[in-house]
Amino acid sequence: MTTAQIVLASRPKGLPVTDNFRMEQVDLPQINDGEILLKGLYYSVDPYMRGRMNDAKSYAPPFEIDQPIYGGVIGKVVESKSELHQPGDVVVGNFPWRRDFIVNEKEARKIDASLAPASYYLGILGMTGLTAYFGLMHIGKPKAGETVVVSGAAGAVGAVVGQIAKIQGCHVVGIAGSEEKVQLLITEFGFDKAINYNTTHDITKAIADACPNGVDVYFDNVGGEISDAVINNINFYARIPLCGQIALYNTTEIPVGPRLQPMLLTRSVLMQGFIIGQFQAQFQEGIEHLAKWVKEGKLKAHETIEHGFENLPKALLGLFKGNNTGKMLVEA
Amino acid sequence: MTTAQIVLASRPKGLPVTDNFRMEQVDLPQINDGEILLKGLYYSVDPYMRGRMNDAKSYAPPFEIDQPIYGGVIGKVVESKSELHQPGDVVVGNFPWRRDFIVNEKEARKIDASLAPASYYLGILGMTGLTAYFGLMHIGKPKAGETVVVSGAAGAVGAVVGQIAKIQGCHVVGIAGSEEKVQLLITEFGFDKAINYNTTHDITKAIADACPNGVDVYFDNVGGEISDAVINNINFYARIPLCGQIALYNTTEIPVGPRLQPMLLTRSVLMQGFIIGQFQAQFQEGIEHLAKWVKEGKLKAHETIEHGFENLPKALLGLFKGNNTGKMLVEA
Numbered sequence: 224m225t226t227a228q229i230v231l232a233s234r235p236k237g238l239p240v241t242d243n244f245r246m247e248q249v250d251l252p253q254i255n256d257g258e259i260l261l262k263g264l265y266y267s268v269d270p271y272m273r274g275r276m277n278d279a280k281s282y283a284p285p286f287e288i289d290q291p292i293y294g295g296v297i298g299k300v301v302e303s304k305s306e307l308h309q310p311g312d313v314v315v316g317n318f319p320w321r322r323d324f325i326v327n328e329k330e331a332r333k334i335d336a337s338l339a340p341a342s343y344y345l346g347i348l349g350m351t352g353l354t355a356y357f358g359l360m361h362i363g364k365p366k367a368g369e370t371v372v373v374s375g376a377a378g379a380v381g382a383v384v385g386q387i388a389k390i391q392g393c394h395v396v397g398i399a400g401s402e403e404k405v406q407l408l409i410t411e412f413g414f415d416k417a418i419n420y421n422t423t424h425d426i427t428k429a430i431a432d433a434c435p436n437g438v439d440v441y442f443d444n445v446g447g448e449i450s451d452a453v454i455n456n457i458n459f460y461a462r463i464p465l466c467g468q469i470a471l472y473n474t475t476e477i478p479v480g481p482r483l484q485p486m487l488l489t490r491s492v493l494m495q496g497f498i499i500g501q502f503q504a505q506f507q508e509g510i511e512h513l514a515k516w517v518k519e520g521k522l523k524a525h526e527t528i529e530h531g532f533e534n535l536p537k538a539l540l541g542l543f544k545g546n547n548t549g550k551m552l553v554e555a
Numbered sequence: 556m557t558t559a560q561i562v563l564a565s566r567p568k569g570l571p572v573t574d575n576f577r578m579e580q581v582d583l584p585q586i587n588d589g590e591i592l593l594k595g596l597y598y599s600v601d602p603y604m605r606g607r608m609n610d611a612k613s614y615a616p617p618f619e620i621d622q623p624i625y626g627g628v629i630g631k632v633v634e635s636k637s638e639l640h641q642p643g644d645v646v647v648g649n650f651p652w653r654r655d656f657i658v659n660e661k662e663a664r665k666i667d668a669s670l671a672p673a674s675y676y677l678g679i680l681g682m683t684g685l686t687a688y689f690g691l692m693h694i695g696k697p698k699a700g701e702t703v704v705v706s707g708a709a710g711a712v713g714a715v716v717g718q719i720a721k722i723q724g725c726h727v728v729g730i731a732g733s734e735e736k737v738q739l740l741i742t743e744f745g746f747d748k749a750i751n752y753n754t755t756h757d758i759t760k761a762i763a764d765a766c767p768n769g770v771d772v773y774f775d776n777v778g779g780e781i782s783d784a785v786i787n788n789i790n791f792y793a794r795i796p797l798c799g800q801i802a803l804y805n806t807t808e809i810p811v812g813p814r815l816q817p818m819l820l821t822r823s824v825l826m827q828g829f830i831i832g833q834f835q836a837q838f839q840e841g842i843e844h845l846a847k848w849v850k851e852g853k854l855k856a857h858e859t860i861e862h863g864f865e866n867l868p869k870a871l872l873g874l875f876k877g878n879n880t881g882k883m884l885v886e887a
Contacts, residue, residue: 446817460833465819466820471814478813479814480811480812481810482803482810482811484778484800484815484828485778485810487827487828488798488799488829489606489828490828491833493826494826495824496816496820496822496824497823501823
């Protein structure tokens with residue numbers, strides 16, 4: 224059979240464009256013993272994918288030119304030569320951007336689509352939720368009564384971080400880029416305060432006003448000048464989990480800014496970059512907490528779903544324009 | 556009786572000068588019950604004192620204008636109205652820059668000058684040694700076979716850090732500012748490699764050459780461009796204890812440099828500012844290790860001792876010119 228796939232056609236300089244991708248037809252072989260044939264249902268698009276489009280040393284190897292993009296995908300088993308999976312099962316894994324694809328039985332993890340919508344396993348019960356959980360709880364270590372600031376707060380990870388921080392009893396302040404997002408943070412996700420960086424002249428002062436006791440945990444999804452403004456308000460012994468630097472991903476020069484070390488030193492601050500993989504041994508703990516909070520109604524999923532496999536590149540590019548609130552997905 | 560004291564006459568802008576200090580005579584009162592009269596033997600000068608000369612929020616309150624500088628001092632008990640201290644005892648504490656001074660009995664800790672020279676209690680068995688020990692062992696967490704880079708390596712803390720890292724079985728590289736210091740690091744303190752930043756054109760490359768397996772722990776005493784060069788070579792999951800930023804202490808503008816967060820993020824690096832006070836509950840552990848290593852001859856003290864109480868300001872200013880190797884002290 225043939226199917227469609229989306230490959231990396233060229234490496235972007237600065238902001239990616241649709242020409243960096245190419246959709247094409249590809250032949251699929253017969254499936255062998257131990258393999259399953261899947262039909263893609265939901266495809267995740269995530270900011271970290273921008274890094275993999277570069278040919279640079281990072282935590283994940285670069286995507287290869289003329290090869291399909293890979294990412295989190297929910298698929299339905301169409302044909303199985305595996306005892307682990309039956310036709311009709313719904314599974315999740317790190318799969319290629321193909322409409323149909325064959326994977327080894329061990330690469331697919333079955334999900335319980337009766338417990339929660341299948342798409343949640345790419346978001347709040349998947350890497351997104353786990354990234355928020357481990358970054359906040361294991362690096363940020365918020366204590367009840369402390370102040371937690373989240374940048375990119377209306378994004379997939381940010382919205383979960385803020386909700387978990389509220390569950391921990393913290394004063395939670397979000398930073399986002401539109402009035403609509405700011406309203407969503409307050410009304411939907413229960414943030415105490417939210418700041419629209421696009422209409423705020425002095426972000427340092429806005430943070431100070433929103434955080435009368437200073438900032439104890441800064442969960443950084445964006446980097447750049449927004450982070451400078453938060454760090455101007457950082458408390459002694461604060462923790463800064465570095466989860467994303469989306470403000471800098473598309474710069475072509477080495478970004479320059481105020482040196483942080485004097486502030487980190489004089490206030491005994493911890494800053495730590497992390498990837499979710501380093502917490503793999505503890506995933507079960509994270510999933511149990513997240514599932515419990517979702518079930519109790521304390522943690523809300525919020526998704527922006529684009530439709531059409533062919534719109535995957537457009538959806539990914541939309542992340543860098545702030546088009547999404549919550550988790551951004553494509554339904555095939 | 557009257558004695559001499561050295562006060563902060565004015566706050567420096569940029570590099571401190573001798574005019575920022577003033578020596579003057581002061582009357583001492585009679586000593587009361589629970590107090591002791593001390594004669595100063597050794598006075599510590601430390602880079603952190605520069606921060607206290609500013610009127611700025613930091614981990615230690617600012618020195619006050621027209622009031623004596625305070626710091627680590629070894630004194631001999633001259634007169635005692637305390638049951639805890641006898642005349643002739645040698646004690647250490649955070650005392651004023653006075654030739655003679657009266658303190659409460661609880662502010663002074665008796666030292667055993669038969670175990671090690673009294674001056675060691677301001678250095679390798681005092682705050683200097685503890686700073687090196689906790690910063691390296693509790694934040695840097697070096698494992699045998701890893702590579703540890705130390706900047707300000709010939710300074711008081713740096714020389715101890717390098718030696719402890721060797722005791723842990725690491726490949727140890729020091730950065731210092733003269734050929735004499737570089738030689739000292741190799742021959743006296745057992746560093747594997749040492750780099751003279753004043754004669755090295757491309758420090759990033761020099762670090763790469765000296766660290767063929769990259770940098771796992773960077774103990775940062777200096778900040779600025781030297782640190783940028785080390786961080787260019789940082790490994791995945793590296794740890795960066797921030798101990799000092801002497802390169803930036805005398806700048807009057809907010810220092811600017813390459814943004815660190817993208818590198819910390821993509822390589823899952825931890826960076827942590829610390830002050831020795833946060834490890835106070837564990838001091839005993841540190842002192843026991845340091846004393847054992849000194850006794851075994853594995854850890855060598857190195858002191859630069861200036862003479863004359865009146866030379867304290869000059870000795871402090873000398874730190875910023877790199878005049879010292881190892882711990883800088885003034886013997887009264």
